[in-house]
């Protein structure tokens with residue numbers, strides 16, 4: 001079952017509201033928020049802020065922990081998306097790795113046949129995380145109130161963030177933390193589609209397009225010194241017979257009638273991409 005949005009009207013009772021009309025992400029040009037030049041040269045430091053205050057704002061100002069207080073044992077994207085993601089993990093993750101599944105829930109979408117040394121989960125609902133069969137351990141933390149992760153520096157081979165990056169109000173700090181906990185050469189895979197809990201997504205995401213959201217996540221990596229040039233993986237399914245990403249697809253998606261969820265992943269490595 002796909003996750004339901006906490007609002008009406010909506011195209012399908014099981015699906016979060018699709019994104020509204022296009023607009024570019026809001027980027028800060030304020031120098032006041034810039035880190036000092038000495039910080040800017042250190043790997044893992046924040047080079048610049050990506051979001052302006054209105055780009056971080058949510059329509060629903062209630063604490064996120066309240067919103068996620070009850071468990072949602074649903075899948076937030078469809079089978080096609082999940083298959084694409086699991087295939088990507090199959091391609092990029094190695095057996096024996098230590099994996100952090102950030103903003104996780106009761107499913108991690110990892111290839112079932114791959115044994116990892118340790119999978120640490122993070123999210124906002126302990127009951128959901130306790131149901132996740134891939135997690136060896138987990139912790140609950142609201143990343144919009146505090147971004148520091150109580151995890152050792154350089155301790156993970158991979159950090160994953162699935163269909164959740166749109167809820168981060170301070171992505172620059174969170175991505176700096178991702179950089180910190182990754183081992184040199186470790187990979188971060190951020191995946192998303194066009195679904196969201198609209199009231200809980202930040203302004204820059206809500207008002208964006210598929211293209212601008214990819215750019216936004218790319219900027220989240222770029223703003224932290226030391227991440228490699230992000231790679232983008234896109235899989236845009238056809239609505240049924242028409243060419244992928246055609247205007248008909250766009251219209252059908254708008255009304256929740258598309259064949260399947262579009263898949264986007266932005267991938268970057270700490271310091272270097274291992275051969």
Ligand SMILES: C[S@@+](CC[C@H](N)C(=O)[O-])C[C@H]1O[C@@H](n2cnc3c(N)ncnc32)[C@H](O)[C@@H]1O
Nearest residue numbers: 064076103104105123124142143144162164167
């Ligand atoms: C759409 S669900 C995705 C869950 C999971 N990654 C998946 O693939 O099914 C969004 C997740 O983002 C996490 N999340 C939302 N806001 C958060 C916040 N402020 N701090 C930490 N995690 C948050 C919650 O744990 C929630 O489960």
